[in-house]
Amino acid sequence: MNRQQVVKIYSRYAPFYDLLFSPFFLPRLRLGIEKLGIREGDRILEIGTGTGLSLPFYPPYCRVFAVDVTRRMLEHAKRRVTRYGLSHVTLWEMDGEKLTFRDSVFDHTVLPFVVNVVPHPKTLFEEVKRVTKTYGKILIINHFSNGNGMLSRLERLLSPLFLKLGWKIDFPFAALQSSFSLSIAETTKMRRFDPWFIVTAINSKR
Numbered sequence: 001m002n003r004q005q006v007v008k009i010y011s012r013y014a015p016f017y018d019l020l021f022s023p024f025f026l027p028r029l030r031l032g033i034e035k036l037g038i039r040e041g042d043r044i045l046e047i048g049t050g051t052g053l054s055l056p057f058y059p060p061y062c063r064v065f066a067v068d069v070t071r072r073m074l075e076h077a078k079r080r081v082t083r084y085g086l087s088h089v090t091l092w093e094m095d096g097e098k099l100t101f102r103d104s105v106f107d108h109t110v111l112p113f114v115v116n117v118v119p120h121p122k123t124l125f126e127e128v129k130r131v132t133k134t135y136g137k138i139l140i141i142n143h144f145s146n147g148n149g150m151l152s153r154l155e156r157l158l159s160p161l162f163l164k165l166g167w168k169i170d171f172p173f174a175a176l177q178s179s180f181s182l183s184i185a186e187t188t189k190m191r192r193f194d195p196w197f198i199v200t201a202i203n204s205k206r
Contacts, residue, residue: 001119041063047110116142
């Protein structure tokens, strides 16, 4: 998918995105953000904030910069920020592969369900590592394929369909280290066979 296709697909999702995905996403977002151990004054970047499902989970003593490439999704996020009084959250219409922030400005960066959506994941991670402070945490919450077994074969078979729906279902977990040079500190699943991984990596600036 290219950027225009992503925007087109997720603009269509925007009105009913929360209804479709919140039962699956909310508990994983809550757990992942808890694992960051956010401290007072921390600056957090969230890339692919969508409708802002995660935003109420960030404590008010940090500053959150939430970006998304799809304007219609951000319109819903803006309403959520207003509804919950999230004065510590700022929304930006921005491409995660072309961030306009300075180097090493964020204490932690959060990638919620976005790694297998962006056109160029390697470019995304290069930008994430650039703007995140050295030894800052990079939180990745995402569906990954483990690369073997019957489930993985099924994912590969269904991949063309899911690509049209807006994400790559067969994106391999192993790529986080082999292709993107991430220093993974912890990997968590809410259930044994959960396809969604909660990954905490440390930004070693390699």
